[in-house]
Amino acid sequence: MNSPRSNLASTLHNLDGRSYGNYKQIRGSYEFGSFTVFIDRVQVDPFASPSKVRIRINRAEAGFPTDITTERADRIAAADFLFRVGNAFLHRNDQRSIILGRPGQEVLERTNVLIDDEGFEARLLVNLPARGRRILGHQAADILTRDVPELAQTMFIYSNLAAAYPPAKDQSGKNQPSQDQPGKNQSSDDLREHVQLHRDQLELQNHLGEEGLLAFIGNGAILPRRSGDSDVPMDSHAVAFTSPSSLEHTFTLSSGRRLTGMAIPRGVTVIVGGGYHGKSTILRALERGVYPHIAGDGREWVITEPSATSIRAEDGRAVTGDDISPFINNLPSGTDTRAFTTTNASGSTSQAANLVEAVEVGARSLLIDEDTSATNFMIRDDRMRALIPADREPITPFVDRIRPLFTHRGVSTVLVAGGSSAFFEVADHVIALDAYVPQEVTEKAHELVGMKSADDTGSAFATPRPRIPTAKALHPGSKTKSAKAKGLGQVQFGKAFIDLTAVSQLVDPQQTTGIAEALEYLAEIFDDQTSLTEALAEVEDMLDAQGVDALTGNRGHPGHVARPRAQEIAAALNRFRGLRLVD
Template identity: 55%
Template sequence: MDLAQLLTSLDGRGYGDYKRIRGTHALLLPGSSGHAALDVDRVQVDPFAPPSLTRVRLDRVQTGIPDDLLADRAGRIAAGDFLTRAFARAASARLGGGSSSPRRADRDTPPPILIGTPGQQVLERTSVVFTDAEVDMRITVALPAAGRRIKGRRAASLLCEELPQIVLDALVAPLDLDALRAHVTLYRDQLDLRAQLKSRRLVSFVADGALLPRRSGDSDLPLTDGGVPFRSPDVLKTSFDLPSGRRVSGMGVPEGITVIIGGGYHGKSTLLRAIERGVYPHISGDGREWVLSRPDAVAIRAEDGRSTASVDISPFINDLPSGADTRTFTTTNASGSTSQAANLIEAVEAGASALLIDEDTSATNFMIRDDRMRRLIPAHREPITPFVDRVRALHDERGVSTVLVAGGSGAFFDVADHVIALDAYVPDDVTEQARTIARENDASVREDGASAGCEDPPDQSHPRLHFAVASRVPEAGSLRPADKRKFARARGRATIQYGRDDIDLSAVLQLVDTAQTQAIAHALERLADSIDAQTTLTDAVAALDRLIDDGGLDALSPHPGHPGHLARPRPQEVAAAVNRYRGLRIRG
């Protein structure tokens, strides 16, 4: 019995009988365009459960994709991204769904067949995987029901008529091979440019002509009407020659300490957000396709209320009135300053070579302490040593650069290697002017302090501070609570349900896709098995990253076949999730 006959025979039965369609079925593509295989790996248990996991396997020859586009990992990732987007468009056009659909009664209801929802970034995903002979598309299907009864005829139409047509539209005819080649070529060029940043001693690159503003605060789409194209200051202009023969020019953000200043609403935070998201390549037309940053650059902010587990925040906070040991700082409710200190130290522990900080989302007392406050509150009575006093040593000793947005204080002018001022989204290098102002201010402060009989302001020479950021060793079993009964799962982009606890990732600013969060949820399960009271958290996360390198994202899945819709997270985001788990315990 073929699949259409089987589904029709199930019409009106209890929903649980859908389990009979598990297995492999042949799909005939319309117009004598060949066959595909449909693997039904997991069937949803009721109409309200997560949709069924199915895969469509198609002979690569039928797609006509040239072998050279799939000859390396980068090509396969980019081609998979292209086909994922093509399949999503074809499914939406045929089945409707979303705000633009006129065909569905509920326009906010997603179509019953989904392959994931890629955004502006190109990420390694599980949605389309290439083998030597096949293209393997991983989709979800919401099997139709009337109450809790099977709608077999509708299911037969969905899987045996509409799905083959979607596959044909997206992967066979017409597959725009020129557009596919351009997509793959762009991605390969982007990775090549990003790989050159370290040898060029750059943290980030922002191309001339880049369109950085977004349509709104809750949209990642480019502001095409009225957005100001980026233009590099001459002193920071650099160029890259890329494998395709393309040359791109723009602003190189050097290693060291870079301060971005300007009036309100002139584009400071917009530039920093683009640099933050530059850890991922973007699709053509996004406006930020030539904004690339070091892949380990980490955005940090204050995060009131988060938990910390034995984090050494002593470079910034010491001698607390409570007597708490800040070399192994543990709390379930960190303040703004202690949370930002912990976020910084954890980012460095996770391998960050650059920190991206906006004063608008920072704790003021962590960032700066002005001269008047220094005179009124002596250093021995203030437990916080502000970031401005540590940022130079952080770079000189650990090689960690900082890109900082400052709109209300010039405190970082003394320590900045470069100061970039934005005026109506147009950048200018004002480093020399900032240094002159800093020197004049220091002279004025010394003169005022002497006339008032006050001590000199603190020494700004920034002696070596020995940032010895230790790699912590989690206790065995600390990621495996006794009351945990279900696998971890993502609840949106910013939350992971882990046992009875929710891990809040809302302050992990470079997590861009729910599929990444779901991959982190699976990663936590894997890490729980590898934590042995001997392995450092850094080494455990690195080993997990190598596992993905070797086996793909499928290696994270707890079951064979369709792994669910996953996108690759960075090691920094995996470590961030572990660090925010309230059950984490650190050995010693």
């Protein structure tokens, strides 16, 4: 049975000045009129992880329209919107004791805000105040009995969504909610628009597959970011994207929205141009296009098929049992590259491993930048081929494999090239960028190199044997605590640290937390018989059916977790140096 709000307030006032451990007395649930506050976990001291607090309201009291909060995808979008509303409220009121999480430019499935059949719930982390190790009970009472209910009123009462603080506008006059401008309330109309935008983005992503396309970039998109360490759009001097007429495509969505822009077909597309003219910017936008984006981001109509994976060289990473023989074979040492293992891969070996691992877990498109690639993996020019005979060179460059990778495995590639024309003759499309303005130059590129019949030997890409982790693969003897994310680019797994800094499509530290949870989940699946791909498919099915909450196994407050893609979960598993496979 829930306690009244007054009980929580009086308990906290009475605890003022007592030792910090006495905060454990407030654990429980409390009625706040239309809301219920659950205090699921109380931190043990002022320096421990924050306390876990939930606010919940039933649907009737919240009053939200059912037509935008019933379907699963709509709930994800509406929860994202309310997440941003709550974050704005806390920022505007300089409330630092209550943590809801920090939204980015992407719309992700998260645990921070939940919408289900019964109602709405916010999952908060609360730093309970102290002076030294003594309870500040009066301040704690203000936080839990005043500030938390005010947050709930702002987020979860539909009639309270107001435009008293209208969102910033971008250059086209559209609302521009962003992670750098969180101090704005949103209206009920904005909520509906947010959900509809998400619907349209997902519908357009579905159309890509139906029409044989890899990606779409809408006319008017703003691709440059404000700076190298910011993901918000450039606010001045940004060149709006305009499609070349030869690649222009128009979609009409079921909502009536009509979109025109550049459609990138499946196959091999090479993007060229001078330095600082936008090549890497467009590739970066395509990397992020696997996620829906908020209005005003500039990339809300950059839509990429959802399995697209960025591939790069990554010196020093561990590789376990990968079949890299399509690219590296006949090593002088005699090592079998059909099941290659190393604790310290070179640039070319790591890039080959990254590629075959991406294809193994279902990537239908690869995104590659020449600047972050190993040169000897990518190309070998005619003079080098003449000097070093093919039978003395164990590396077959990617340029020789890119066409059969598509024709025999159905895997497309978008490649940024600034210093070599080697890929022109195998490209279906060549796009040149000049001051961020694209032009299709395929015909001219083909004339320059002369078209040759590409080596289309598909036997190099015979389906490799499944990799089957051992039952104890994720149960190292040194592991006594659960896996834990360390920021965006690292997971601690036992005494080992998994480096994810090269996994560029991770966009939020909460996704890294999701990867840590997924590794714990996978540890219980591996049984000496289940392959890596089968286990990942099981995780994906579970997430689709039950949501991110199920990944954590917590019945109450699951913490702040965002859903990672299978590609990034696999990236972490493959980089774990303790991974062992069944022989």
